[in-house]
Amino acid sequence: MTVLQFNERVYEAIIRRRSIRRYKKEEVDPALQGKILKFKSKIVPLEPENQFDYTIHRVKDRPEGLVEILGLYGKIADCPHFILPLLRGQKHVHEDLGFRMQQLVIYLTELGIATCYIGSAHREEKVREMFDLGEDERITAFILFGYPDERLEARQFEEHIWRNVGARNKKPLEQILFKDTFGNPFPLEELEPRHKKVFEAARNTPSAVNTQPWRFIFKDGKVVYLAVQRGLQYHKKLGAAVGEKYKFCLTDAGIVMGNFMLASRVYGFQGNWELIADEGERKKISSLLALPSNFYLVASSSF
Numbered sequence: 423m424t425v426l427q428f429n430e431r432v433y434e435a436i437i438r439r440r441s442i443r444r445y446k447k448e449e450v451d452p453a454l455q456g457k458i459l460k461f462k463s464k465i466v467p468l469e470p471e472n473q474f475d476y477t478i479h480r481v482k483d484r485p486e487g488l489v490e491i492l493g494l495y496g497k498i499a500d501c502p503h504f505i506l507p508l509l510r511g512q513k514h515v516h517e518d519l520g521f522r523m524q525q526l527v528i529y530l531t532e533l534g535i536a537t538c539y540i541g542s543a544h545r546e547e548k549v550r551e552m553f554d555l556g557e558d559e560r561i562t563a564f565i566l567f568g569y570p571d572e573r574l575e576a577r578q579f580e581e582h583i584w585r586n587v588g589a590r591n592k593k594p595l596e597q598i599l600f601k602d603t604f605g606n607p608f609p610l611e612e613l614e615p616r617h618k619k620v621f622e623a624a625r626n627t628p629s630a631v632n633t634q635p636w637r638f639i640f641k642d643g644k645v646v647y648l649a650v651q652r653g654l655q656y657h658k659k660l661g662a663a664v665g666e667k668y669k670f671c672l673t674d675a676g677i678v679m680g681n682f683m684l685a686s687r688v689y690g691f692q693g694n695w696e697l698i699a700d701e702g703e704r705k706k707i708s709s710l711l712a713l714p715s716n717f718y719l720v721a722s723s724s725f
């Protein structure tokens with residue numbers, strides 16, 4: 423099995439990536455599409471028991487009814503391809519999907535290909551039917567991809583969308599990184615430059631409706647805990663039913679763990695994310711970290 427390469431190119435792609443919604447009509451060369459498919463074997467799992475897979479589709483060959491789901495009326499223009507990522511398995515499905523999809527998104531960015539996630543967790547049944555997928559195949563988002571439209575009008579449109587969703591407004595580290603307990607901002611001057619680089623990568627992560635639900639508690643200079651905010655209003659903006667909103671913040675948790683893992687490898691850290699599965703343990707650690715009740719403890723990693 424080939425392994426992921428962790429180098430400055432990866433870090434640079436994490437920082438450079440933006441969601442793109444205006445594309446050139448031009449399709450990506452089939453040989454390059456083959457490379458994208460081969461990348462599968464390099465993707466690091468979060469839960470090794472789960473199986474991750476994805477297929478590449480042409481937007482023009484899409485099944486009937488997908489236009490609305492992909493937001494192809496108005497918001498997204500001329501995108502030639504989409505990826506359907508899916509996971510077979512039961513364990514931490516949304517976190518694992520996010521974690522693996524993000525490695526793919528960063529690889530595409532490295533190749534100079536633009537992407538945009540399209541959340542579908544709230545329409546999973548419909549998507550499963552459309553693609554004739556099995557009950558055990560889980561989906562939380564599509565990944566649109568192609569070459570960005572560089573024309574002035576398209577760039578101006580992107581700027582307009584970015585302003586609308588506040589995509590440029592990523593929360594500063596002071597708001598998302600705490601020292602030892604929740605709410606205690608980490609004095610940035612105390613942060614080692616290598617650690618800072620990794621947290622900067624995390625800060626630059628895409629999230630559904632740019633909610634950036636993640637908070638990091640860096641404890642005793644050794645362990646990082648990840649918690650996500652619950653009760654965010656995804657359903658209003660995405661049309662998702664109230665019960666569905668957790669799927670998005672858990673997907674976002676997986677995505678941010680993906681960026682964190684990639685960046686930490688670039689800077690020589692070897693820690694792995696361990697998901698917290700036991701409710702008793704979650705309660706105990708949450709109390710130790712003084713986590714407010716609207717935050718959900720997801721995982722920890724040595725750092």
Ligand SMILES: Cc1cc2nc3c(=O)[nH]c(=O)nc-3n(C[C@H](O)[C@H](O)[C@H](O)COP(=O)(O)O)c2cc1C
Pocket residue numbers: 439440441442443493497538539540541542563587588589590626627628629630631632670673674677
């Ligand atoms: C799980 C997920 C679902 C998303 N769904 C959509 C979507 O349906 N439509 C859309 O235009 N953007 C979607 N996005 C993109 C976000 O709006 C975008 O990541 C956020 O605004 C931050 O901007 P950036 O990706 O340029 O950093 C999604 C992102 C994620 C992570």
